[in-house]
Amino acid sequence: MYADRVLSGMRPTGSLHLGHYHGVLKNWLKLQHEYECLFFVADWHALTTHYDNPLALEEHTWQMVIDWLAAGVDPKRATLFIQSQVIEHAELHLLLSMMTPLGWLERVPTYKDQQEKLSDKDLSTYGFLGYPLLQSADILIYRANQVPVGEDQVPHIEFSREIARRFNHLYGKEPGYEEKAEAAVKKLGGKKAKLYSELRNRYQEQGDEEALESARAILAEAQNLSLGDKERLYGHLEGGGKMILTEPEALLTEASKMPGLDGQKMSKSYNNTIALREDPETVSKKIRTMPTDPARVRRTDAGDPGKCPVWQFHQVYSNDAVRAWVTQGCTSAGIGCIECKQPVIEAVLRELAPIQERARAYTEEPDLVRNIIADGCEKARDLARETMRDVREAMGLNYG
Ligand code: TRP
Ligand code: SF4
Numbered sequence: 340m341y342a343d344r345v346l347s348g349m350r351p352t353g354s355l356h357l358g359h360y361h362g363v364l365k366n367w368l369k370l371q372h373e374y375e376c377l378f379f380v381a382d383w384h385a386l387t388t389h390y391d392n393p394l395a396l397e398e399h400t401w402q403m404v405i406d407w408l409a410a411g412v413d414p415k416r417a418t419l420f421i422q423s424q425v426i427e428h429a430e431l432h433l434l435l436s437m438m439t440p441l442g443w444l445e446r447v448p449t450y451k452d453q454q455e456k457l458s459d460k461d462l463s464t465y466g467f468l469g470y471p472l473l474q475s476a477d478i479l480i481y482r483a484n485q486v487p488v489g490e491d492q493v494p495h496i497e498f499s500r501e502i503a504r505r506f507n508h509l510y511g512k513e514p515g516y517e518e519k520a521e522a523a524v525k526k527l528g529g530k531k532a533k534l535y536s537e538l539r540n541r542y543q544e545q546g547d548e549e550a551l552e553s554a555r556a557i558l559a560e561a562q563n564l565s566l567g568d569k570e571r572l573y574g575h576l577e578g579g580g581k582m583i584l585t586e587p588e589a590l591l592t593e594a595s596k597m598p599g600l601d602g603q604k605m606s607k608s609y610n611n612t613i614a615l616r617e618d619p620e621t622v623s624k625k626i627r628t629m630p631t632d633p634a635r636v637r638r639t640d641a642g643d644p645g646k647c648p649v650w651q652f653h654q655v656y657s658n659d660a661v662r663a664w665v666t667q668g669c670t671s672a673g674i675g676c677i678e679c680k681q682p683v684i685e686a687v688l689r690e691l692a693p694i695q696e697r698a699r700a701y702t703e704e705p706d707l708v709r710n711i712i713a714d715g716c717e718k719a720r721d722l723a724r725e726t727m728r729d730v731r732e733a734m735g736l737n738y739g
Contacts (some may be wrong), residue, residue: 358605602648
């Protein structure tokens with residue numbers, strides 16, 4: 340069996356583009372060979388910001404899943420599902436909300452950032468504030484320990500770790516646990532006991548990892564403790580007796596080098612994308628009409644690749660020889676821009692051809708996609724239910 344479980348979610352944005360492919364999907368393709376993977380459509384997350392326009396959700400969800408499959412996400416290797424079809428996420432979210440300090444949510448950096456960025460929307464909602472907690476529930480319900488995310492999402496994983504730790508601390512204790520642990524601390528002896536308690540506080544209150552390490556070192560060296568007491572103090576240190584929820588780690592995804600047609604980040608809102616299922620004619624035309632170094636007005640003007648978005652495409656798609664040809668030809672006005680774009684057009688079309696071929700099978704037979712998702716949701720539900728049994732029991736909600 341796998342040691343690690345990977346979980347990642349994507350908001351349903353409809354058809355995906357090359358930015359998604361190079362940024363996220365290629366990473367998923369690699370991960371599905373290395374880990375047990377769960378990938379899901381975060382449709383409830385979309386509602387936290389787009390609650391006023393839910394009608395497009397279903398269409399966007401199916402289009403996105405088709406693109407995952409077309410890109411090569413393999414349902415035999417990864418479990419694919421839709422968040423809202425595994426309602427256990429909502430139950431865990433609710434139960435976790437009981438023990439989540441408001442201040443923790445208000446301090447998540449994306450909260451204020453996004454509110455300011457999306458200032459045309461009223462995001463002073465309960466759902467939007469709670470969105471990192473919903474994400475925590477997504478992760479913790481599968482006891483996923485590796486979560487591939489971009490830089491901007493790292494604080495959310497950190498937040499999930501704190502939630503798991505707090506949950507285990509509050510609900511993971513055996514009867515009499517506190518007293519037994521206190522007695523074991525005393526057995527460490529005056530000075531060491533005091534130091535252990537101080538370090539433990541520093542770790543639990545401030546998340547100070549160094550304090551955790553130092554306290555563990557004290558325990559490792561302690562000669563006069565029984566094995567049982569030692570175990571108890573290791574648990575006590577991290578805030579619980581029993582680990583009910585697993586603390587996840589962020590598996591940082593490298594930022595994609597794939598730029599948009601205008602050289603900015605590729606994004607639907609900038610209208611600078613190449614969609615994975617865009618037809619070859621349109622793709623060629625979009626690249627042919629891409630802006631180039633503005634200083635190259637005439638064919639005879641020399642250019643500077645550093646000021647040209649086409650050059651960024653060459654960084655993604657061309658080998659050293661082609662890049663040398665571009666640099667030489669551009670700076671000496673030896674080649675024209677149309678000529679320069681030709682290898683990019685060919686490379687992009689070469690990349691898209693097998694994706695579009697695979698997509699055809701799924702668009703022609705939508706039931707294929709529905710069945711894959713139905714299977715995935717069932718598998719996900721089984722895993723989620725297992726965790727929820729433990730969570731309910733720990734919180735005193737197991738009414739026979
Ligand atoms: N919040 C992520 C985003 O907006 C999507 C997401 C939701 C997610 N739940 C998740 C990612 C759990 C990783 C793990 O992009
Ligand atoms: Fe850009 Fe190529 Fe034209 Fe130079 S020759 S400006 S790199 S498109």
